[in-house]
Amino acid sequence: MELYILFGTFVFLLLIGTPVAFCLGISSFATVLYMGLPPLVVFQRLNSGISVFALMAIPFFIYAGDLMVRGDIARRLVALAGALVGHLRGGLGQVNILASVMFGGISGSAAADASAVGGIMVPQMKAKGYAADYAVNITVTSSIIAIMLPPSHNMIIYSISAGGRLSIADLFTAGIIPGFMLAIALMIVAWFVARERGYPTEPFPGMRMIGALLVSAIPGLILIGIIFGGVRSGVFTASESSNIAVIYALLVTVFVYRSLPWKEFVAATLGAVRTTAMVLLVIGCAAAFGWLLAYFKVPTSIVAFMQTVSDNPILILLMINIALLLLGTFMDMAPLIVIVTPIFLPIAQAFGVDPVHFGVIMVLNLGIGLCTPPVGAVLFVGCAVGRIPIWEAVRTIWPFYFASLVVLLLVTYIPALSLWLPSLFK
């Protein structure tokens, strides 16, 4: 009965348009009241859920993203991407994806990517005659690239949830090849959809123009080097690198580009507050919701069920993937990682799956979950940027889901895609 109240209230509130964070919080509150447990626990979980030092990477990367957007770094990266791939079929769609690859090397958050790259690309795409749903679909799914490429705070959260033993540098490195595979898969789909819908291409600007744009984007590209180099060499801890990203973005925009007037700085700060408060309130409320799931032993029951079904590693990984996809549609990424890692990881390891490889599978899988309704933070950000209702985006997003799922299957069953690159640094 308790579980019916928890899920029933959650779904009802979601349907009547209550903000997702509050759907999670209120359904937990209602369940606890029904059970006669002290309601204190819901608010304690909410507070503890957001009082985690490792989570600070999220506001920092979002803040850095906002500063880069307001202070021109992001625009220059997008311009460079535009010159490189704009002439392909579905031009600005391809640019959107490549820009996510570049921006993803700076930002660890899919939501930040969707708002930063999407914020620049979607209006341009609409102006050039691309349908809003196409622009949003690409913006949303290509944002997963940002959490696959370093830096990725979800990899950090996974490392901590796995007991703090896994090297964050290894996890960062392991995500690189899958991240690029995803980019290529999405570019192929974008190409086909664009051909079907007859979208235009941009003229090729010539090598000289590319050279000039490359020079102007160098400070942004250096930031990619600082973040990855710093963490890979282990000089900076992952949480420190996100802070350095903010300071660096501030210094570059103020002193190199001289493109950040006070007004824009205030706007970037308030923008970061809005986005971060929204994202982290979801995480806090999901922590309360997740606590109740753990209290009712829901994850443990899922695992017990899976173990009775099969002992074949290929099937087990498939089932874990399906379970994660299902959970990912209903919950947000960070708390899910925290909750399911201690449960799924030992099973995966018992079947000989490397924990770094499993981390890549999980982050990619839950990344796809960020783009699916009903709880898909990135989907919401993308729709907000594109100013279309969620159902309109979801109606045509299937080819992009399909491409992501194909990459997920490849990453799941070919461990070398994740493990080969980190092995080079040993």
Next chain:
Amino acid sequence: MQDGLKVLARLFGVLARITLYISGTCLILMTAVVAAQVFMRYVIGSSIVWSEPLAVQFMGWFILLGAAVGTREGYHLSFDVLLMFLPQGVVRFLHSVSDLVVGAFGAGMFWFGLELARRTWSSKMPTLGLPDGTNFLPLVLGGLLVVLFSGERLLRRAAGMQTARFGEDMVED
């Protein structure tokens, strides 16, 4: 009714603005504290022992104050699929139900946040030395603001004024 409400709405607008600026200041302070930690550790070579808990304090403030303003400005993620097929009157009613339960949750944040603060006030945070209960103060103030802003939304809707939703810009009166 609208005229009186517009005065009230302007007051709430000022309150939201101030809250947002405090929130932004906390984000900047958090950035500064962690930057100072990085500077001390890598440039000076010694650590500030209290930087981490202090930064976490600032994070609590900017998230929960920012989230409260979010209920007023409607920038929290929400999902309007079912409502597309319903008549306007029903949609308005359901949105009011939604604002009402959000307000109730805000009341819970306020009341139980206060209770949590009271019950944990006697122990102190390591290295920072503040009472543990201070952790819950953002929840208390944030909750209070959620109640106020949800109440304002209910009144505005009743008076036929705009209540911003996810993806829309708030129109200040």
Next chain:
Amino acid sequence: ACEVTLRSADTHPDGYPTIEAVKYMGELIQERTDGRICIEVFHSAQLGEERDTIEQTRFGVIDMTRVSMGPFNNLIEETKVVSLPYIFRSVAHMNTVMDGPIGEQILAAFEPHDLIGLAYYDAGARSFYNSQRPITSLADLKDMKVRVMQSDIFVDMMDALGASATPLPYGEVYSSIQTGVIDGAENNPPSFESSGHFEVAKYYTLDEHLIVPEALVMSKTSFDKLSAEDQEIVRQAAKESVPHMRALWAEREKASTEKVLAAGAEIITDIDKTPFIEAMVPVYEKHVTTDVLRDLVERIQATE
């Protein structure tokens, strides 16, 4: 079949000695109550970190939790005494003290905070390890950057020893030692092994500066709901789980030590602890501030 299911929280992973001990305790209780009362263990911090589960237990949201003494230091004065560096001469000394009247006194101090202290578990002794050199004297430790937990006593201890206390999240210790951001950390042998830190910090000096027991506490609300007879069964089963836990712990410590030695780590036992203990005078002066604490320190030191 169970009329009452007691929910018990732990942050350690499944299979850890404290978890096995609470499961064992649950079996005893189930047997002695004809299956009326059961215990369900939530491992791996599923219900939250220690600070959270302590609050949940106090509020009666969950029934039991296994926790370190550290989080109680600023709440329950008496618990502070076991967190003092070098207060116990050895693990055997700690066990003798905690099994006796002093241990009972500290357990009783939980009650005004809505908690029933049931039993102490062993967490071994914490010692220093580092990547630089074997530590045999204070001079070797001087200016070393050592990661410590967020705690006033531990930070003051490092200051008094002349080292540089560096608070870092546990998960960042490995790479920080690897790259020289810090020189080392401190922990008990099983954690030294399971964290993999021995791979990057091979010098482990058995100085045993902290021998802090862990506690199993029950919510007073849940405890009061039980009949007097059942309360006694719970208390007794908790006590009986202790030797079981200690045996598992000893096994684990032995296995960990063998593993790190085989991997090339060096365990340094040749150390004169006297100067380390003498250096603690200012730490004791700062933290042993009340008559209750002074009395406890004296009695612990007087215990053979």
